[in-house]
Amino acid sequence: MGPLVLNTRPETDSADLLAALETRGFRHLSAPMLAISFPATDTPFDISPYQALIFTSANGVRAFDRLTNDRSLPALCVGDATARMCRELGFATVQSANGDIHDLAALIRQKIDPSSGPLFHPAARKTAGDLGEMLRNDGFQIDRQTVYEAIASDELSPDVLTALRHHHIDVILFFSPRTAETFVKLVHSYKLEDDLSGVSAICLSPAVQSKISDLTWHRTYVASQPTQEYLLSLLGSVVTACRT
Template structure:
């Protein structure tokens, strides 16, 4: 049997990941640490005075295309997966950073001028990092509006609890600081801290890794680039090394 991997991503973001795990022969369980809600909006979005759009997640794209038919403004995206969603939605001009909010800030500086007007950032209420603060000294005005909610999970599925307690899980995948933080809180609430010492934590970035440092793992690992492809490549290296 293939290694057993725990996916902590929200369901809305997991389709490509699950397909990739299946293609690589992994067994997998899911414990979404965030549940995505797209609340109804009373008034349509008015984005006529913005020079471009900022997307820090695929869910931001999903929310935006349900609220506006605008596809001509430049879309400045945190990474390739978000950029692909923009392209599939019909945006004319799509630019992708390397998967990190700091890279996105650099991309914005390169692609648009602060003097050309404000940028619209459809996002969740809580985000990883503050783009507005990062770019304020450069003169950029970023209007971040909440268009969806990422609600932290308050429980672990029974099959996941059983697998952790029986030490069946080989690796846990973490894609964001908030999912990692939520996982830690749930592990502590279920008193599972002693059941992860044989498990590898596979993290998208150092910021994600920092959120799981309170738990005792077999090892924690960080992808060399903050993309799903690099994370899966790292996963393959880790589980191969553990089984040889």
């Protein structure tokens, strides 16, 4: 049997990841650390005041799709997964920063003229960074609106608890600071600290790794680029190294 990997991403973001794990021969369990909630809306959204859209997650794209069918504005995306979601939902002009929020800010500075109008940023209530603050000194006006909520989990399922307590899990994948932070809180809540000493953690970025640093792991790793593809490549290398 292949190594057992624990996925902590929300269900809405996990389909491609789980398919990729299966293709690579990994067994997997899922413990979504966040549940995504999209508030109902009856009022069509007017995008005419804006010159472009900013997306920092695929869920932001999904939420925007609930607001309007208008795809006339260019979309600037934090990474390739978010950009793919834009294309799937009919956006014609899509650009990816292929990185984190700082890379997205750099892309906006490069591609957008602040004098041409404000930008619309559909986002969660809690975000990993404040683009408006980052870009304010460059003259950008960013209208960030809460269009979905990421609700932290307050429990682990019985099968995940059993796998952790019996040391069946080989690797845990972390994609965001908030999912990592939520996992750490649950570890302390269930008193699982000693059950992680044989588990490796693979993180999308240093910011994610910093949230799990107070736990005792076998090893922790950070993807060289903050994308799912690089994280999966690292996973393969980690497992190969453990076998040799």
